[in-house]
Amino acid sequence: MPMVTIPAGQVAAGHLPPVCARHGEQATATKKVNLISKPPAWAAVLIIAGVLPYLIVVMALRKTVKAPAWPWCAKCTSQRTRSLLIGLGLIVLSFVLMIAFAAAQSDAAAFGILLALIGFLAGIIVAARATTQAITGAFVSKDGNLVEIPKADERFAYALHHPGARV
Numbered sequence: 001m002p003m004v005t006i007p008a009g010q011v012a013a014g015h016l017p018p019v020c021a022r023h024g025e026q027a028t029a030t031k032k033v034n035l036i037s038k039p040p041a042w043a044a045v046l047i048i049a050g051v052l053p054y055l056i057v058v059m060a061l062r063k064t065v066k067a068p069a070w071p072w073c074a075k076c077t078s079q080r081t082r083s084l085l086i087g088l089g090l091i092v093l094s095f096v097l098m099i100a101f102a103a104a105q106s107d108a109a110a111f112g113i114l115l116a117l118i119g120f121l122a123g124i125i126v127a128a129r130a131t132t133q134a135i136t137g138a139f140v141s142k143d144g145n146l147v148e149i150p151k152a153d154e155r156f157a158y159a160l161h162h163p164g165a166r167v
């Protein structure tokens, strides 16, 4: 799984091979994706000061590249559907359990509510993995000049460096 970097301008122009960067499959569609940079590790310290200061700093430092035509394959679609179904299923199930435990009003119910709360958060995390950017596995570099794909498929890397070659 090579780390692949692409100039931001090339991504913004939609000049990408018709191969999925994540799975190496032939692209079945292209997607409009807003790719963003990861928050710097030190920004996490700001969480102590509160969620709002953290968000302000992260948003201020965030670099975005608008990809008008990111290659998207059948596996991307099924991965997205699976994450959404599992995530939303967990959220709904935990919510129902929370209400049921809250109605029970016993000592064991408090523990049940806590478990349901954990399930709820897990559901949000799983559902968040269904966003288009999460599926692409691509990030914008800190300076905003590059799009980085840390775990790109070799077939994508090959197609990127050999334009016009059949894959």
Ligand SMILES: [Zn+2]
Binding pocket: 020, 021, 022, 023, 024, 025, 072, 073, 074, 075, 076, 077
């Ligand atoms: Zn894919």
